[in-house]
Amino acid sequence: MTDLRSAIEAVMPSVRTDLERLVRIPSVAFDGFDHSHVARSAELVAQLLRDAGMPDVRIVTAKGESGQDGQPAVIAHKPPPPGAPTVLLYAHHDVQPAGNPQDWDQDDPFTPVERNGRLYGRGCADDKAGIMAHIAALRAYGDDLPVGVTVFVEGEEEFGSDSLEALLTENRELLAADIIVIADSVNWGIGQPSLTTSLRGIVNVYVEIATLNQAVHSGMFGGAVPDALTALCRLLATLHDDEGDVAVDGLVRTNASPIEMEPQRLRSESGMLDGVEFIGTGRLVERLWTKPTATVLGIDAPGARESANALQAVARAKVSFRLAPGDDHESAAKAIESHLRTHVPWGAKLTVTTDHGGNPSVIDATGPRYDAARAAFADAWDGVAPIDTGLGGAIPFISTFQEMFPAAAILVTGVEDPDSRAHGPNESLHLAEFARVCHAEALLLRNAAKLNDSTR
Ligand code: BES
Ligand code: MN
Numbered sequence: 001m002t003d004l005r006s007a008i009e010a011v012m013p014s015v016r017t018d019l020e021r022l023v024r025i026p027s028v029a030f031d032g033f034d035h036s037h038v039a040r041s042a043e044l045v046a047q048l049l050r051d052a053g054m055p056d057v058r059i060v061t062a063k064g065e066s067g068q069d070g071q072p073a074v075i076a077h078k079p080p081p082p083g084a085p086t087v088l089l090y091a092h093h094d095v096q097p098a099g100n101p102q103d104w105d106q107d108d109p110f111t112p113v114e115r116n117g118r119l120y121g122r123g124c125a126d127d128k129a130g131i132m133a134h135i136a137a138l139r140a141y142g143d144d145l146p147v148g149v150t151v152f153v154e155g156e157e158e159f160g161s162d163s164l165e166a167l168l169t170e171n172r173e174l175l176a177a178d179i180i181v182i183a184d185s186v187n188w189g190i191g192q193p194s195l196t197t198s199l200r201g202i203v204n205v206y207v208e209i210a211t212l213n214q215a216v217h218s219g220m221f222g223g224a225v226p227d228a229l230t231a232l233c234r235l236l237a238t239l240h241d242d243e244g245d246v247a248v249d250g251l252v253r254t255n256a257s258p259i260e261m262e263p264q265r266l267r268s269e270s271g272m273l274d275g276v277e278f279i280g281t282g283r284l285v286e287r288l289w290t291k292p293t294a295t296v297l298g299i300d301a302p303g304a305r306e307s308a309n310a311l312q313a314v315a316r317a318k319v320s321f322r323l324a325p326g327d328d329h330e331s332a333a334k335a336i337e338s339h340l341r342t343h344v345p346w347g348a349k350l351t352v353t354t355d356h357g358g359n360p361s362v363i364d365a366t367g368p369r370y371d372a373a374r375a376a377f378a379d380a381w382d383g384v385a386p387i388d389t390g391l392g393g394a395i396p397f398i399s400t401f402q403e404m405f406p407a408a409a410i411l412v413t414g415v416e417d418p419d420s421r422a423h424g425p426n427e428s429l430h431l432a433e434f435a436r437v438c439h440a441e442a443l444l445l446r447n448a449a450k451l452n453d454s455t456r
Helices: 004-023 036-051 128-141 164-170 228-237 263-270 284-290 329-343 368-380 397-404 431-449
Strands: 056-060 073-078 086-092 113-115 118-120 148-154 179-186 194-199 201-210 293-300 314-323 349-354 387-391 409-416 428-430
Touching: 004 036, 004 118, 004 128, 004 431, 036 056, 036 073, 036 128, 036 148, 086 128, 086 431, 128 148, 128 179, 128 409, 128 431, 164 397, 179 194, 179 397, 179 431, 194 368, 201 228, 201 329, 228 314, 263 284, 284 387, 314 329, 329 349, 368 409, 368 431, 397 409, 409 431, 428 431
Parallel strands: 086 148, 086 179, 179 409, 194 387
Antiparallel strands: 056 073, 073 148, 113 118, 118 428, 194 409, 201 314, 201 349, 293 314
């Protein structure tokens, strides 16, 4: 057996270079962005997988529920040596939009920059580091992979994975695996790895309010005639109770693992201003992982500076609901719509449109395959065993995959650390910790190979 630690050390420089190549491609799958970059990043991922020795590499697309072609995913496959299991390695090559470049400490969010042991740039962590962790493990083994490997790198995770179900169905046989590694979560801290065992779901809702057939003078009509923007604000205010808990009937809430989140830690990691209070009730990890949220993400209305003295006729908000493990995005969407219909003030006209949602998931992380994974993590972190954590974010792929392959063990692993600031400005990857992530994944494949039929 070759020494995996030194094999990983040997490949890390090239892994770093190729991570930077991926980050330079602004692969945003959102509507309104240039999707040729997503196509280019799929090409590069495919090339990296071919060069890492995967014999069968395909770029695949499928039609989403909207009927439109989804963004390209990459599937690579190498069959197992006789008797060995197959491990599916998942990541996504699309990224969140970078937002305003002025908010970043570097000129261009898509030109990676190293500072203080971290690599800064959009996608450095979420989730191009996940792709490169998989490639690092493949490179460490070269032609001697001890297990069968299928790599699945999705191209529209951040945009809601509209075509994912179709992709999974159309490639079902190719994707079947005994173990699946989803390198798209966050570790509890530097030096403390985690296995993510519960994830929230998501449903995004557009709430449109109309009260008038056009905007009119606010002095002439205000006081008797309702405006749409104020009506919208009042409606949005009903989503929480006075304590800051979500007030929508019919959404699931459950209990989280016994782990505690220090209030001070949450304050500083999120950048809460002094004097600002937490919202909601219950233990902090429950508020973050196992209770629903309602967040107003954006509003279509005149900007404050440009707005006229007028009653607005129409106003629209995008509201994001995070759903607790055990909930279901379709029934949650119904509960939310019924709350909105019941609470809309002043007889205003309400239109509710729901984006493609994602289900939460709970993973029963027990049994030999999880033990094998935990041992790999403890080895890579010099004896520090991983802890089970929840995730407030969503990876809708997981519940879809669980439904399709109920017998597979699902390992949701971290590439981010609490300071990675994914989705915001100055996203970054902790480079030393990333080397451990890569080492852990290589060890995991070795441990998986040792499982025999009866233990998997
Ligand atoms: N990598 C994240 C999941 C995540 C969230 C990891 C928080 C660590 C901390 C994933 O790419 C993500 O952001 N998912 C979206 C899914 C949505 C668009 C359906 C999310 O949660 O917003
Ligand atoms: Mn991600």
